Amino acid sequence: MFSSPTVRVSFLFLGIALVALLFADIAITAANPWKDLGRFFLGVVTPDFFSSEGVAVALLRTVAFAFVGVALGSLCGFALSLVYRNPIVRTFCAFIRAIHELFWALIFLQFFGFHPLTGVLAIAIPYSGIFAKVYSEILEEADPVPGRLLPPGTSTISRFLYTRIPDCWVQLRTYTAYRLECGLRSSAILGFVGLPTLGFFLESAFSQGHYSEAGAMLILFYVVIATMPLWVRPRLLPIYVLGAPFFLGEGLPIVWGNVERFFTQDIVPSPIRNGEGFSGLLTWLNDVMVTEALPGIWNTLVLTQIALVATGIIALLAFPLISAHFGGPVRRTGGHIFLVVVRSTPEYILAYILLQLWGPSMLPAVIALALHNGGIIGHLIGRQTSAIRLRPDAPIGFNRYTYELVPRVYRSFLAFLFYRWEIIMRETAILGILGIYTLGFYVDSAIQNIQFDRAMILIVITALLNIGIDVLGRFIRRKLALQTMPTC
Amino acid sequence: MALNLIRKFAAASGLLFAFSAAVSAQTLVFTAIPDEDETKLVERFRGIADYLSENLEVDVRYIPVKSYAAAVSAFRNNQVQLAWFGGLSGVQARSLVPGSQAIAQGVEDKAFYSHIIAHESTGLNEMDELSDELRGKTFTFGSKGSTSGRLIPEYYIREAFSEAPEDVFSRVGFSGNHTRTLRLVEAGTYDVGAINFSVWDKETKAGNVDQDAVKVIWTTPSYPNYQWSIRGDADERFGEGFTDRVQKALLNMKDKELLNSFPRSGFIPVSNDAYKPIEVVGKQIGIID
Known part of the structure; x- marks a missing residue:
């Protein structure tokens, strides 16, 4: 069994996660975790849709920010994808997408303040980097033959528009639509740092224990996402995109002097600002590294590795829920609903809910990351297995699962998992804002202390860590010859 | 085609700026640190906004924020001109905005614990x-x-x-x-x-x-805490003597219900110097550079 490289890699990661567990802070500290969880579920089944006047507006804003951010991101991403071969562009894109939307929002909040531009850019910038990468991958896959058949003298632009684009159009469109769904989730969580989207009200309702109100908001959010195929129609898109900027809310006016101040003073390391010279800078850097960066990196890595393996386990357990090879239509519908709910709920919100209920430790974060990402991978794998045709006399039940289906989808399962490795790390870092001691915790603390120089250094370190994991993930995928297709 | 789209988008976002300028220069915007449940804060500060706009004859608007730092940043960035800060956030905010002043504290804030x-x-x-x-x-x-x-x-x-x-x-x-x-x-x-x-x-x-x-x-032993702080350029923006009028309005607040919502028995004058001890402690712990 160990002769197979995929099995060896699987056990290697399982081993790393088990070792990480020894160092991880896993605990339920709440005195009555199940009572609170029960109260929360009671709230979800007794939603109160009319408690807060702001909810309808918040939903509208959530959708508006998603549309404007994703539209701007896809335009810039498309432009960048045309020059993606350039190593500078490549590195630039890797860098901007390695910084989470919430970090971008926290940065822009410091100089644009509560202006809609903060939310729009927080989505558009990282999405540009992601779009650039995926669009360029899609365009590269296009069949080059039609282009070669055109008569000489055809302009590059015509060649591109008439041969490449039509060939990739469906994939480009599917991916962009898919990203819009991600954009809705990103938009929702921006509320947690003060933008007027759903997260703003969700956080208030939750922190005050108004579970029926929170339940109503979650249900409305699921409805918006689940009904996307109904209301996001190609013909209506231009109307949405052009109309959305008018529904972002008015916010507060930008004071441009703040932008200059941020870049010329705030993020300059304080020893340089105070003229303490090079030795002062070294002491300062050393202090940041030892007291904040290193513990943050360690906890981020520990949590990421545990969450990665937990994600894999959840995905493998969850895919039979929607697979055509198990259970009848009733159970499959239940499975679909479950998976839609876990993958539509942003990790951040799931982690927030569980942290409120169980108290602070890495456990809520692991469960949240595993449920969300496992739900996504489980959904993709489950769909794949439904396309597999088994022999009429194939074994049933547990044997069908272990001997027929898992071996057939295991490679693509691993491909998805390694693809999501970097995404899990990005989220792990950001969950620090909720009080788990990952890098986000130290970034948030620096911002709370109005020490933006520290915050920026820590954000850059987080980005570099993500880029590192991305490169490693790609290396492993190439080594194992795993094919991937982009997922959110 | 792509260019055209970009142009359209630019036009649309231009409108977005136009809309955002709807908050006029004559609106006094204030915020407060989110130290309690939000519902309570919104209720309390909407009352304050009404009270102030009656007394100052300008539009007054309260914006809720999600963190202490967001309140400080909004004050620093001139997106709010007045704020109800804690001791530390007030020191942080005033050190970032030259000329800004602490103008009133609660009676209880003189010796808070x-x-x-x-x-x-x-x-x-x-x-x-x-x-x-x-x-x-x-x-x-x-x-x-x-x-x-x-x-x-x-x-x-x-x-x-x-x-x-x-x-x-x-x-x-x-x-x-x-x-x-x-x-x-x-x-x-x-x-x-x-x-x-x-x-x-x-x-x-x-x-x-x-x-x-x-x-x-x-x-704990007692220390100075919460206060209203106003930006140094408030007079320039809202007219001569505006800062004094805001201070007077706050000191004259007698509405039992409004005061109880803080809860404070009343407001008294205060100056930046009163918060020196907070600054010293903040530096010792490393929260203030």
């Missing part, structure tokens, strides 16, 4: 000094940027144990605000927590505290 509260399962009783019984317990502060929920309690913990809180307690958290601290310790999620006396008294009086589950075990 924090309680250390404990869950009954810890068996802890009232103590004269922070004792070793606290070691190894789990502990929650309020917000990271809070004076009464973090700065002052941390200062006394460091003084008593000569160690950082992380080394004294088995787990240190930040609940976010005082109401959350109370709920978390009451529920036993944390053994011990730091809360300001004002929120504790208000919740106790309102019957929202389970006296069997949680009690005060220690109280």
Whole structure:
């Protein structure tokens, strides 16, 4: 069994996660975790849709920010994808997408303040980097033959528009639509740092224990996402995109002097600002590294590795829920609903809910990351297995699962998992804002202390860590010859 | 085609700017640190906004924020001109905005104090000094940027144990605000927590505290806390003497219901110098550079 490289890699990661567990802070500290969880579920089944006047507006804003951010991101991403071969562009894109939307929002909040531009850019910038990468991958896959058949003298632009684009159009469109769904989730969580989207009200309702109100908001959010195929129609898109900027809310006016101040003073390391010279800078850097960066990196890595393996386990357990090879239509519908709910709920919100209920430790974060990402991978794998045709006399039940289906989808399962490795790390870092001691915790603390120089250094370190994991993930995928297709 | 799209988009976002300028220069915008449940804050400060706009004859608008730092940043960035800060956030904000002044504090803020509260399962009783019984317990502060929920309690913990809180307690958290601290310790999620006396008294009086589950075990010496701070360029923007008028309006606030919502018995004049001790402590702990 160990002769197979995929099995060896699987056990290697399982081993790393088990070792990480020894160092991880896993605990339920709440005195009555199940009572609170029960109260929360009671709230979800007794939603109160009319408690807060702001909810309808918040939903509208959530959708508006998603549309404007994703539209701007896809335009810039498309432009960048045309020059993606350039190593500078490549590195630039890797860098901007390695910084989470919430970090971008926290940065822009410091100089644009509560202006809609903060939310729009927080989505558009990282999405540009992601779009650039995926669009360029899609365009590269296009069949080059039609282009070669055109008569000489055809302009590059015509060649591109008439041969490449039509060939990739469906994939480009599917991916962009898919990203819009991600954009809705990103938009929702921006509320947690003060933008007027759903997260703003969700956080208030939750922190005050108004579970029926929170339940109503979650249900409305699921409805918006689940009904996307109904209301996001190609013909209506231009109307949405052009109309959305008018529904972002008015916010507060930008004071441009703040932008200059941020870049010329705030993020300059304080020893340089105070003229303490090079030795002062070294002491300062050393202090940041030892007291904040290193513990943050360690906890981020520990949590990421545990969450990665937990994600894999959840995905493998969850895919039979929607697979055509198990259970009848009733159970499959239940499975679909479950998976839609876990993958539509942003990790951040799931982690927030569980942290409120169980108290602070890495456990809520692991469960949240595993449920969300496992739900996504489980959904993709489950769909794949439904396309597999088994022999009429194939074994049933547990044997069908272990001997027929898992071996057939295991490679693509691993491909998805390694693809999501970097995404899990990005989220792990950001969950620090909720009080788990990952890098986000130290970034948030620096911002709370109005020490933006520290915050920026820590954000850059987080980005570099993500880029590192991305490169490693790609290396492993190439080594194992795993094919991937982009997922959110 | 792509260019055209970009142009259209640029036009649309241009409109977005036009719309955002709808807040006129004559609107006084203010904020407050989110130290309690949001519903309570929104209710309280909408009342204040109405009161101020009546007295000052300008539009007054309150914007809620999600963190102490967001309140400081909004003040610094001139997106709000007036703010209800804690001791620490006020010091931070005023050091970033030259000419800004603390103009009024609550009567109670002159000698404010924090309680250390404990869950009954810890068996802890009232103590004269922070004792070793606290070691190894789990502990929650309020917000990271809070004076009464973090700065002052941390200062006394460091003084008593000569160690950082992380080394004294088995787990240190930040609940976010005082109401959350109370709920978390009451529920036993944390053994011990730091809360300001004002929120504790208000919740106790309102019957929202389970006296069997949680009690005060220690109280800090007094220190100056909450205050209204205004930007130095307020007169320039709203006309000569505006700062004085705002101060007068705040000092003259007699509406029982408004005052009770803080809760404060009234407001008294104060100056920046009154918060020197807070600045000193902030520097010692490393929260202020």
